[in-house]
Amino acid sequence: REGERKDRRSHKMKSAGEVVIGDGGFVFALEKRGYVKAGPWTPEATVTHPEAVRQLHREFLRAGSNVMQAFTFYASDDKLENRANMSLEVASEGDALVAGGVSQTPSYLSCKSETEVKAIFKKQLEVFMKKNVDFLIAEYFEHVEEAEWAVQVLKTSGKPVAASLCIGPEGDMHGISPGECAVRLVKAGAQIVGVNCHFDPMTCVKAVKMMKEGVEKAGLKAHYMVQPLAYHTPDCNCQGFIDLPEFPFGLEPRILTRWDMHKYAREAYKAGIRFIGGCCGFEPYHIRAVAEELASERGIIPPGSEKHGMWGSGLEMHTKPWVRARARRDYWEQLMPASGRPKCPSFSTPEADQI
Amino acid sequence: REGERKDRRSHKMKSAGEVVIGDGGFVFALEKRGYVKAGPWTPEATVTHPEAVRQLHREFLRAGSNVMQAFTFYASDDKLENRANMSLEVASEGDALVAGGVSQTPSYLSCKSETEVKAIFKKQLEVFMKKNVDFLIAEYFEHVEEAEWAVQVLKTSGKPVAASLCIGPEGDMHGISPGECAVRLVKAGAQIVGVNCHFDPMTCVKAVKMMKEGVEKAGLKAHYMVQPLAYHTPDCNCQGFIDLPEFPFGLEPRILTRWDMHKYAREAYKAGIRFIGGCCGFEPYHIRAVAEELASERGIIPPGSEKHGMWGSGLEMHTKPWVRARARRDYWEQLMPASGRPKCPSFSTPEADQI
Amino acid sequence: REGERKDRRSHKMKSAGEVVIGDGGFVFALEKRGYVKAGPWTPEATVTHPEAVRQLHREFLRAGSNVMQAFTFYASDDKLENRANMSLEVASEGDALVAGGVSQTPSYLSCKSETEVKAIFKKQLEVFMKKNVDFLIAEYFEHVEEAEWAVQVLKTSGKPVAASLCIGPEGDMHGISPGECAVRLVKAGAQIVGVNCHFDPMTCVKAVKMMKEGVEKAGLKAHYMVQPLAYHTPDCNCQGFIDLPEFPFGLEPRILTRWDMHKYAREAYKAGIRFIGGCCGFEPYHIRAVAEELASERGIIPPGSEKHGMWGSGLEMHTKPWVRARARRDYWEQLMPASGRPKCPSFSTPEADQI
């Protein structure tokens, strides 16, 4: 099996022009299913309820995802190994790559040295190398400097490296612009750069566009990735959705519909982004909508679409004529869904701004 | 095992004062996970992807549900049997009753005779009797007459019978008031009466209150149940959420938060309702919120609460002081969550009203 | 001139089938123009800035109003006389009746006797009799009992008497239903009964409909009047707009458009109401919209319509084609105007409800 996987990986990575679809954020989805605690967000469900985690992996795979991320947000080494096994196992059920991921460390925030922080990434990398993952992602970094360190460690593996910051168009925590961030990450050794989490799809695509402009202006080359929230956040400040008063237990009215996801996928594709996925808030049907929007570009329809009529066509047999009339693309594209909440506004005031 | 289950059932049914927590609507939850097709809404996932259905059952059980409904919306007999087996299996993993359910029939709507319609219910009942379910539910009926027929069939089993209409305060499809509907169902033989689906929690509780008033005025006795949508629907007309322009693919902004569920559970309890569950839109964390609100009344905290700090207490260790400040009850009780959708209104116009 | 006015009055009052259009609320309009202080709301502008008051009278007359109310909210006797003179003067510039008005008294609220309260109304009536107004209005009463006393005094004049309560469908301050209130007022001697202030147009029309039903059920006869707010108040409790957090300095987003006024006028007319006017928030263009909607029923177009194209027809010559396309009825009828305020909700919580 090992040999096959290597072939698959090299084949995938060669044809960089094709679209890779990511998965969704695991901690938010598992929190709603009852297996992760909001606040600490630690991933012990991998050990305590492996079937629940495996089921979610399978649903994303079925929805069209062709990357299984061994999510390791704040995971200790033994859980990491467990997690990587699980991803490899489910990935082999379908046509998916497995990515080993590292994230920002508490050590960096408490001002530990470059050597100390890199030592953490090295230990995590060792686990992923043992499991022979297909590629590596340095993801969810608020400071480009720490992401550079992570990339420098990960590229020693010889495997493809992706680097993704949780920033918007205003740049990283020190205001370093998306363009400059991307240039630094490419120079550090990343083949793929992009953003994830913290902002809604359109905002993230905008930030990645700025990254692409920066990279191209610098005469460099890269591929691009985006893995945004599934929440509308037009009212965020530069710190992202954590500062919204609704974080993390009142975000429901902001959840994107499947039709919002179609718009996101199209916009990301038009911007030249080829690794298109999701983060917190994404459910399997969101990823399926991304895969359906890009079905002709990718030449495949996701397995899960057997249970989904494109653009609402499943309503064609409804008994009420006005519901049948919704079985068409322009109806859903133009719908502005009501909130059903007359005492709730459209925008919040991020709390840091109130102080 | 059979003997134990009988004991449990009779124990449960005796202590009618205690609170029974239902589960959520399976077709909507499974649609988002990729296993049910919106439009036909048929439940073949029971056969094709049993692990996915079983996983959802387990999540509701873990969230605090103590009823597993063998959901049979438009199911053929063989699927029914399969489905009942599955419910019994998961129920035995925890402390839950199993309910066999029948719903309104296409035959009634196409004006078939009482005999013909009752024959359908009889066939379904046979399957449930063979599987020895704990009690029976006649659920999702738009016409009280058809529900009466179902109750008349189900009560021949000698098992407890619940009857639930998908109506709001304006009554059934012919405008028969909730109070009158309830009286007719009790007279037909139902021990438990209530409403499910079609309207949001507060609207459904209001309709059940009207049922209770009607039953009491008639000098009758009953227990009460409510299994509403997890969507805010203040703008529905008497036909419920199907007439909303957002049905079924644009309902996201209307999804209730866990805190909305606390309010619902309290309101239902105060109204004297003791079977409190959910229907379309409910996810496991919604049921968990119901169970947490009623933890002291029931004397138990659901298993899933090991992964949930009451009233946001899991945020206590957050790095930002203003996020830590959200780890308290009044914060979440008072929050009016923004929609993040400035082009979307609060209310829609139900489409039947536009014609 | 006296003789002519008597003829006019009796002619007007005979043809009760015709539509009489009221004016708007003076204190709110004059507050925005700088001549009345919000809070005390006293009408000394009549004396200090007569030109400003006269100008507003003229604008309502020009907008189509054919009643000039000598508004006397908390006015002392000398101001009353002054005010009546002014109304008579402007009314004679057009084809308008003059109404002398009395309102609820602080004496009633501080539990003075029927005799004492009636003495106040008698003194006010004397002024109006001296000035020979066309008819009398007892208006803005929260308690039907005090309104009965006022009607009993006013009817001694031999002039037509109208009685208007500031109540909604839930009835007066003691919960006496609109129907019962109306019956009591008719029995006390009022020829015209209705409601004014406190609620939005559609709510007020609903309350007057209930009055009409009550009067008809009692086998009595009356004419009906309505003079609502020009603010949308779907979220009011039974105490009206004063309890809204926005009262009185944040009501702007609730102001009705001219097209909302068309709907109001039509609805009032269909309900059988023939004295249709306005209260707080009405500006001259609101009254003009009422007059334009009922132009064919009344057989006249208001003078002010020389400066107004029906249904936006004045836009026909605009340079931009998409603005020209707004010069049609269905465009404005269907428009759901945005608030431009993304941090503001649709509904407020009335403050009394928060306690």
Added chain:
Amino acid sequence: REGERKDRRSHKMKSAGEVVIGDGGFVFALEKRGYVKAGPWTPEATVTHPEAVRQLHREFLRAGSNVMQAFTFYASDDKLENRANMSLEVASEGDALVAGGVSQTPSYLSCKSETEVKAIFKKQLEVFMKKNVDFLIAEYFEHVEEAEWAVQVLKTSGKPVAASLCIGPEGDMHGISPGECAVRLVKAGAQIVGVNCHFDPMTCVKAVKMMKEGVEKAGLKAHYMVQPLAYHTPDCNCQGFIDLPEFPFGLEPRILTRWDMHKYAREAYKAGIRFIGGCCGFEPYHIRAVAEELASERGIIPPGSEKHGMWGSGLEMHTKPWVRARARRDYWEQLMPASGRPKCPSFSTPEADQI
């Protein structure tokens, strides 16, 4: 009187540090009063209903305005003279300057030559010179080039010249930035530059800030003015409020409250703007709020404040305790007023964007 006025003017103009308060837009205010027709917006009311126009002038004067603009939007010469007389007359009742104003011409839009367009401005200037106005304003220009031509003509008078464009932060109709526009106008001879109409107060202040930065970067000097809409327009595209679907008959929900005006006045003052006024949608109480906010900076309270308690203090004597509790600054500063319109969104889609 002539001599006195000259003294006053030179005194005013010398002390440029002091704050000058403008008036509001006449055509919108007079449209609502019934004297101007929306669409053509022509100012014949000056001749047909001079008392109505004079009354509005007086109200703005009383509200604290110390500039009376002889508004001449598309006016022919004879109306111009009439209008200038009227402004001078009312200005002499208080302590106000009179400005003669010219606006963009249909001739420029139909590509007439510089000579032809300047000839129009010259004729208008002659009228203003004859009437000896205090200063001149070139206002409501969408193209900076035409505004330059106007300034070049007006400065031949030897009187102070102000130039105001109807642009937002995205610049004029050809995308020339506010900074560059301002530099060109100062070079053409304007002592005061700024923006008016088309956008809401905060957007206009932002555009004027950009003008100031441009002028300062160019090593030039100027004073600054701003006269925005009284409508919230966060959803406008670069063409301003005309493209909003609500223009001009559905703008009510967007009207600024007096408290919004306080924020505007403070923001404009902090930005270094010293000529602060209003345009379409401003009513006298809006200008009074601007004057009240800047009362200590200006050392005077407007005459109209005798009828206005600062920050709602007029409510102190209200009978209901929760209404009395609104008689304080922070209540009104923090209020997010509800729209009362549950079917209306916060944002519109400008129509040009829909095509």
